[in-house]
Amino acid sequence: MNYQAPTTLKDAVTLMQGDTGNCRILAGGTDLLVRLRSEMEEPDTVIDIKRIAELDEIAEEGGGWRIGAAVSGVRMAEHAALVAAWPGVVEAMNLIGSTQIQSRATMAGNLCNASPAADSVPAMVAAEAVARVVGPDGARDVPVAEIPTGPGRTSLARDELIASIFLPAPQTRAADAYLRFIPRTEMDIAVAGCGVWLALDAAGTCTAARVAVGAVGPTVRLVEDAGAALVGSKLEPDALDALAEACSAAATPIDDKRGTAAYRVHVAGVLARRAAVIAAKRAGDTT
Amino acid sequence: MSSIHVTTTLNGDPAEFLCEAEETLLDVLRDRLGHTGAKEGCGTGDCGACSVVVDGRLVCACLMLGAEAAGRSIETVEGMAEGDKLHPLQRKFLDHAALQCGICTPGLLVAAKSLLEREPDPDEEQVRYWLAGNLCRCTGYDKIIRAVLDAAAEMREAS
Numbered sequence: 001m002n003y004q005a006p007t008t009l010k011d012a013v014t015l016m017q018g019d020t021g022n023c024r025i026l027a028g029g030t031d032l033l034v035r036l037r038s039e040m041e042e043p044d045t046v047i048d049i050k051r052i053a054e055l056d057e058i059a060e061e062g063g064g065w066r067i068g069a070a071v072s073g074v075r076m077a078e079h080a081a082l083v084a085a086w087p088g089v090v091e092a093m094n095l096i097g098s099t100q101i102q103s104r105a106t107m108a109g110n111l112c113n114a115s116p117a118a119d120s121v122p123a124m125v126a127a128e129a130v131a132r133v134v135g136p137d138g139a140r141d142v143p144v145a146e147i148p149t150g151p152g153r154t155s156l157a158r159d160e161l162i163a164s165i166f167l168p169a170p171q172t173r174a175a176d177a178y179l180r181f182i183p184r185t186e187m188d189i190a191v192a193g194c195g196v197w198l199a200l201d202a203a204g205t206c207t208a209a210r211v212a213v214g215a216v217g218p219t220v221r222l223v224e225d226a227g228a229a230l231v232g233s234k235l236e237p238d239a240l241d242a243l244a245e246a247c248s249a250a251a252t253p254i255d256d257k258r259g260t261a262a263y264r265v266h267v268a269g270v271l272a273r274r275a276a277v278i279a280a281k282r283a284g285d286t287t
Numbered sequence: 288m289s290s291i292h293v294t295t296t297l298n299g300d301p302a303e304f305l306c307e308a309e310e311t312l313l314d315v316l317r318d319r320l321g322h323t324g325a326k327e328g329c330g331t332g333d334c335g336a337c338s339v340v341v342d343g344r345l346v347c348a349c350l351m352l353g354a355e356a357a358g359r360s361i362e363t364v365e366g367m368a369e370g371d372k373l374h375p376l377q378r379k380f381l382d383h384a385a386l387q388c389g390i391c392t393p394g395l396l397v398a399a400k401s402l403l404e405r406e407p408d409p410d411e412e413q414v415r416y417w418l419a420g421n422l423c424r425c426t427g428y429d430k431i432i433r434a435v436l437d438a439a440a441e442m443r444e445a446s
Contacts, residue, residue, distance in 0.1 A: 003291060003308035003354045026352070033350045034331045036309065046308065048355060074344065098420020099398065100335055103344035104351070186419040187333075 005048040009055065009134060009163060012047055016159040017136045019045050025161050026050075027070050028104035030097065031113045047161075055163055058082055063169030066132075069108035069162050074099075076107070086167050087282060088176030088195055088275075092123035095180060098187055108162040114148040115189075117215035121148065122195035123178040125212035125222050129167050135160035145212075148219045174199035175282035177275045180214070181267050183258075190215040191259040194247060194271040196279045198230060204284065206230045211243065211276070216251035216268045223250040226272060235280050243276055244269030295356040297322070298366030306353040313337045315353035316363065324364035324393040328422065335421035338394035339363045345401040347420075364393035367400065375445075376400055376438045383434035387425030395421045399435045407443050411436065 006012045016023055021044030026032055035041035049055050055068040058079050065082050073093045076082055083090050093107050096119050110120045111131065124144040131142050136159055144165065147154050156162070180193035193214035199207050211226035226246035233239030253264035290305040297320065304319045313330075316322045316339070328336035330349045337348040340362040367374040376399050379385070386392045395418065402409060402417040409417070414435050415428075423431060 001308040003352060005354070005357075026355075028350075029352070029355075030332055030350050033311065033352070037311075037330050037349075046352070048352075050355070072344070097332070098335065099401075099417050100338055100345050100347045100350075100420045101332060103341075103346045186416060 001043060002045045003048065004045060005051045007051045007053070009052055012049055012052060012161065013134060013136060013159070015045070015047055016161065019159075021045065023047065023158070025112070027106040027109040028072060028101075030101050030105045031109065049161070061166065065167045066164045067107060067167065068164050069106060071106060073102040073105050073107070077102070082167075085170040086123075086127055086176060088178045088197065088279065089120065089123040089127050089129070089167060092178035092180075092193075092195060093120045095119045095178075107165055111144060111147050111165070112154055112156070112162060114150070114152050114154050114219075116148075116151055116218055116220070117190040117193070118148075118220070119178070119180055119190055119193055119214070121220040122193050122212040122214040123176060124165065124167075124195070125220055126178075126195035126197040126210045127167055127176055128197075128210065129165050131162045132164045132166065133160050134163045139163065141166070145220070145222055150218045171199055173201065173283050174208075175279050175285075177278035177282065179271045179275045179278070181271060189258065192216050192251070192253070192264045192267040192271055194268060194275050196272065196275040198227075198276065198279050198283060200280065200283045204234050204280075206233055206235065206239075206280070209276070211247065211272055213247050213251060213268045213272070216253040216264050218252075221250055223247050223272075226250070230276060235276060240273045240276065244273045247272040291354045293354060293357045295358065296360040298362055299360075302361075304353070308352065308354060310353045311349050312339070312341075312351040312353050312356055312361070313348035315356070316348060316361075319353075322363050322365050325397075326390050326393060328390060328394075333420075333422070334391070334394075335398060335418075336391050336394045338397045338421065340397060340401055345398055362397070364397050367396060374400065375441050376403070376435065379434040379438040379441070380431070383430045383437065385426060385430040385434040391421060391423040391425075395423065395431060399438070402435070403439050403442060407439060407446070409436075409439060 024043040055070040176197040180190040182188035198209040209227040209230040229242035248269040326336040328334035
């Protein structure tokens with residue numbers, strides 16, 4: 001194996017382009033090093049992107065936030081303005097692993113690892129986050145929802161990498177939230193997860209909502225019916241019931257050691273209901 | 288592929304080593320630099336027995352390549368005591384019998400020190416969450432938590 005630590009994005013792309021073997025990007029390494037050790041992955045080249053300054057920052061852009069692909073979870077948690085703008089995305093990222101993992105794991109890495117149970121991804125999809133994909137032909141912006149194509153698979157070409165993730169400017173009276181279910185209180189992988197973003201008008205009526213579910217299908221899924229169930233409501237019991245039903249209907253999970261399919265279908269709805277209430281409370285608090 | 292030459296800082300002192308690209312920081316610490324305090328429990332970032340601090344951040348040494356250490360500052364359990372004088376956390380772990388087999392202890396000490404540097408007065412819940420990535424199969428954790436809280440109280444008095 002060959003280890004490379006370029007200091008510019010251009011050099012990283014050139015390295016990827018010139019590599020004829022199996023080349024892997026190393027950001028936090030919390031997934032890649034486990035795969036190296038178990039020999040599930042034997043890359044010819046590993047490209048460490050943490051020495052690329054522009055990938056290692058959280059930058060404001062038109063009122064939104066661009067999060068570099070090398071930025072760890074703890075640095076997102078320590079960024080007060082980012083937490084205020086996108087509390088759901090940050091809480092989703094911070095649910096991943098231990099203190100030690102948070103020091104290293106990145107949101108772009110969580111996305112590229114393409115686990116159906118990735119915690120940050122439903123929150124990013126609900127937030128309409130956009131990944132900046134860089135390759136030999138330059139940069140293209142891709143909605144986060146279009147990056148994972150199945151368990152462990154992404155839509156990235158072999159010589160492309162994600163340089164950053166952009167979270168749009170927050171709106172007034174709007175907020176997000178993420179909840180997942182795990183059988184213990186810490187350090188586990190989601191049995192089901194749900195990210196909700198919603199906006200309210202001055203009277204507290206929901207004017208727009210986006211709901212995404214995780215760990216209940218091969219990829220994270222935006223549930224349009226679930227968002228529609230909230231619009232026009234003040235999150236009354238009927239609206240929350242419709243939201244939960246839409247999320248359960250959109251769930252196509254498998255049975256595995258973490259939970260049965262039937263249980264996941266039910267819990268996806270329960271989590272959506274609770275996350276929506278949290279997001280609405282936060283949205284009201286922003287006024 | 289030829290070995291990689293890495294210069295770094297280990298417990299405040301300059302250090303250098305040669306390693307292969309596949310070697311983790313934990314491999315390097317233990318097999319090349321003779322610092323065997325960090326232990327390999329799982330090798331997959333689940334148990335925290337290899338916890339070290341890199342540039343002020345608590346990490347699992349098994350989830351970082353040795354080559355990544357270039358120019359970084361690494362702190363391990365070997366840097367906690369000052370000569371024969373134990374760090375208050377080390378003393379309180381002994382006083383509270385917060386260890387049995389000892390495999391998890393270096394990682395827990397490094398992790399607890401990293402917590403107290405950020406939060407000198409944590410409550411029990413904060414300690415338990417911070418240390419959730421450090422597994423101990425012997426003690427049942429209560430003695431560890433009491434030792435950390437007691438050390439924190441002593442360190443606050445001393446400061």
